[in-house]
Amino acid sequence: MSGAETAGTKRTKPITARDLARLMGVSQSAVSRAFTPGSSISPELRQRILRASQELDYQPNAIASMLSTRRSNIAGIVVSELHNPFYPTLIEKLSRSLQQAGLQSLMFNITRGSNVEEQLVALRKYNVDAVVVISATVVSGPSLRWATEGRAAVLVNRAIPEGGITTVTCNNVEGARTIANHFHEIGRHRVAYIGGLPHTSTNTERQGAFIQRIAELGMVLTHSMSAGEYSFEAGYHGALELIAKNRPDAIFFANDILAMGGMEALREVAGLRIPEDIAVAGFDDISMGHWPRFSLTTYSQPVDQLVATTVDQITRQLANPDHPVTTTQLSGELFVRHSTVAETPPEKVPRTHPQATKTVS
Amino acid sequence: MSGAETAGTKRTKPITARDLARLMGVSQSAVSRAFTPGSSISPELRQRILRASQELDYQPNAIASMLSTRRSNIAGIVVSELHNPFYPTLIEKLSRSLQQAGLQSLMFNITRGSNVEEQLVALRKYNVDAVVVISATVVSGPSLRWATEGRAAVLVNRAIPEGGITTVTCNNVEGARTIANHFHEIGRHRVAYIGGLPHTSTNTERQGAFIQRIAELGMVLTHSMSAGEYSFEAGYHGALELIAKNRPDAIFFANDILAMGGMEALREVAGLRIPEDIAVAGFDDISMGHWPRFSLTTYSQPVDQLVATTVDQITRQLANPDHPVTTTQLSGELFVRHSTVAETPPEKVPRTHPQATKTVS
DNA sequence: GTCATCGTTGCATCCGTATGCAACGGTCAA
DNA sequence: TTGACCGTTGCATACGGATGCAACGATGAC
Incomplete structure (x- = not known):
């Protein structure tokens, strides 16, 4: 690597609409209009x-347009659980889809290390x-309302009790x-539930419905x-704790990553055979659940539809x-x-997406 | 949920510095200076x-400051492989760290579905x-140079042959x-390498050094x-392909997720015992590698330091x-x-971070 | 030929904050 | 007492595009 190069920070001031206009002998508004679909220009x-812009490498300054139009074309994505593999997938698809709708994604990470309030202010x-x-x-x-x-x-994938915000779950x-029906159909009788974060809508809804x-x-x-919490480790220790108390013949874990942790504990520590001794089901259908080792029965989240609906609502x-x-x-x-x-055909990697049920309140 | 609520899109125009100034009987510049550390104000x-701002819920408009100062305080993060669990972790830490340095992260996803050029233009x-x-x-x-x-x-975590851009790997x-030394120490003789994306610096460097x-x-x-590519599935099929040709007693996979896929194939399909019949090592030290099922020997990436160095260089x-x-x-x-x-103490979940070696060219 | 109309263009101004410069009041030294 | 100096404040303008409005030329109808 050649020694004396300098990092690219010295910003050579980019050409503006006025510059271009002057060079071409037209008005700045003409330049602006050239880039605004549907505006009055021949x-x-x-x-x-547009041709001149190409040649001179002119691009409208998005910041300036934002100021004028009071539209940023930016969508803030507030995220917190990046360690659950379900979310990276969701975020990836979401941000791509938003992009197609003309919105760039600004990520706001809410994690233990970060200051929530500050993040919302930034929004x-x-x-x-x-x-x-x-x-x-x-x-x-x-x-949330304020932000x-x-x-x-x-x-x-979450509701708040107060309502008032559009929700897609x-x-x-x-x-x-x-899942309960499935346990019943395969002849299980004594079942258990292991949830993740206690006070979240995903958890309470799944738990309540399952128990009922x-x-x-x-x-x-x-x-x-x-x-x-929703993690492999939590599932692992949760399963151990559970099995120490009593021995169900089926466990429904609130999501896949929990279930996978649970499976490891049940097999390696408790020495149980899955599904012979104990059946395990999860929720989400993350790709890791397809791995041979886990081959996890699960209720899928229709990710593509979640994304599509979200973007549609935003639009x-x-x-x-x-x-x-x-x-x-x-x-x-x-x-x-x-x-x-047990007798499920192996190595099946399904990737279909079901139809939607939509309710507007 | 109550029926007739409306989504929060009707934007009530927020109060501006001028408004506040007028209300207080001071100049707009005073307001601006109140929010600018180190500026000339009593x-x-x-x-x-500041007190009045609190009461009236005034906040400087970031867009307008950007236009004035020509500083956006935004960092673009260009990402492509969100499915490899190593990256979500990295991104999470990075964006938090950038935030602490006063930079918000704007994510640019480069995936099969998205248009690379368009993304760079957006940058x-x-x-x-x-x-x-x-x-x-x-x-x-x-x-990249242009963008x-x-x-x-x-x-x-990547270098480009042309150089000219600051690199942290x-x-x-x-x-x-x-890894090669380790294989040698544990008495292996016939070893193999399975890489991910062929023409990436990570792959060629690891491969070259290992072989040598x-x-x-x-x-x-x-x-x-x-x-x-770098995925579980690729590792799985790669291992099968490899094992069909010859039988090494150790395999070095270019990263952990590949290695984990490989382990599954070696065990479940080839019926091999790990490590007795064949030893497996990866690269990255992702948290899934700690799972009992895998308990994967690996060379860790010092994530915290990668992040720290990156943010330091940016700053x-x-x-x-x-x-x-x-x-x-x-x-x-x-x-x-x-x-x-085999005789490694089980259930050890190490989380230390090693020291750095730094070279400035 | 005259005038209304339409499509196109430019002019002026605005978006909300930052900042150089001048103005102002007060302090202190001569 | 006067003048230099400093800290503080306001004024005016810049940042780069968007847009309402007026101006202009061309067209067509009467």
Whole structure:
């Protein structure tokens, strides 16, 4: 590497619309209009200007347009649980989809190390047009209202009790009931539930629906507990704790990563065979669940639809300030694999996406 | 949920510095200065203004400051491989760290579905102050130069042949040699290499160094191949392909996720015992590698230091436009686990971070 | 030929903050 | 008492584009 190079920070001032206009002998407004679809300008002049822009490497300054139009074309994505593999996938698809809708994604990480308030303040300062919250955790309802006030906002995979914010989730109730039914169908009787973060809507909905359906089916709920968070380690220790108390013949974990941790503990520490001694099911259908070692029966989250609906809602809200608050629940699908049924054909890697159920309140 | 609510898009125009100034009977510049550390204003007036801002919920408009100062305080993070668990971790820490340095992260996803050129154009349009590229893939050198021209830029975990951009990587050569040494120490003789994306610096460096060290140690390289990408599935099929040709007694996978896929294939399909029949090592030290099932021997990436160095370089470049291009290589550490040594104490979950080696060219 | 109309262009101004410069009041030394 | 000097404040303008409005030329109808 040659020694004396310098980093590229010395910013050679970029060419502006005025510069271009002067060079071409037209007005600055003409340049602006050339870049604004549907504005009053002749095709010829527009072409001339666009061509010149190419040559002179001119690009409208997005910051300046933001100031003028009061539109940032930026969507803030509030995230907290990047360690759960479900989220990176979701975020990736979401940000791509937002991009196609003309919105760049500004990420706001809410983690133990970071200051929540500061993050929310930043959301407002940066004047994001839209906010997508993908965060099972700590943002309180009121803070959220304040941060999203006056802009498009969607809560994904989470609801807040206060309501008032558009929500897109998968159908946790249906999912949990489906798992319960499945346990019933494969002849299990004594079942348990292991949840993640206690006070989140995902957890309470799945837990409540599961327990209720278990009762309806006349099965025994040996235990229902919370592992504390959504992680492999939590699932691992949760399963050990559970198994120390009693021995169910099936466990429903609130999500896949918990289930995977649980499976390891059940096999390696408790010495149980899955599914012969104990059946295990999860929720999400993350790609790791397909791995041969786990081959995890699970209720899928329709990620593509979650994303599509979210972006759709954002778009509508941006187009129409009076767009009503909606609540969308999307159905997933049960994928039966080795962790509940031994004779499942191996190495099947399904990737379909089910149809939606939509409710507008 | 109550029916007729409307989404929060109707933007009530926020109060501006001028409004506040008028209300208080001071000048707009005073308000501006109250929010600018180190500017010429008396402590009393500043306090008065800050207090009033609180009450009236005034906040400086970041967009407008950007326009004035020509500083966006935004760092663009160019990402491509979110499916490799190593990256979410890295990104999370990076964005938090950048935040502490006063930079918000704007994410630019480069994936199969997205248009690279468009993304790079956006980097310039949004006037990001800094660019961090964490992408093993497809951005060509020249495009990168163009996109980062005139701003702070760092390439993380990747080098480009052309040079000219500050680079922060872990010491791939040292890591690969360390793995080779380890194989030698545990008495293996016939070893193989399985890489990920062929034409990336991480792959070529690890491969080259490994092969060379193997030769130096007088061991046999049975095979060296590329699995095509860095994924579980690629590792899985790569291992099968490899094992069909010949039977090494140790395999070095270019990263952990590949190694984990490989382990599954070796055990479940080939019926081999790990490490008795075949030892397996990876690279990165992702948390999944600690899982009992894998307990993967690996050379760690010093994530915290990668992040710290990256942010440090960014900061310096921003402070001094003539800051030279640097190349930093950070040492990781070998973690020996079950996948190479059976009698390793179980359930050890190490989380130390090694010291650095720094080279400035 | 005259005038209304339409499409196109430029002019002027605004978006909200930052900042150089001048003005102002007070302090202190001569 | 006067003048130099410093800290503080306001004024005016710049940042780069967007846009309402007026001006202008061309067209067509009467």
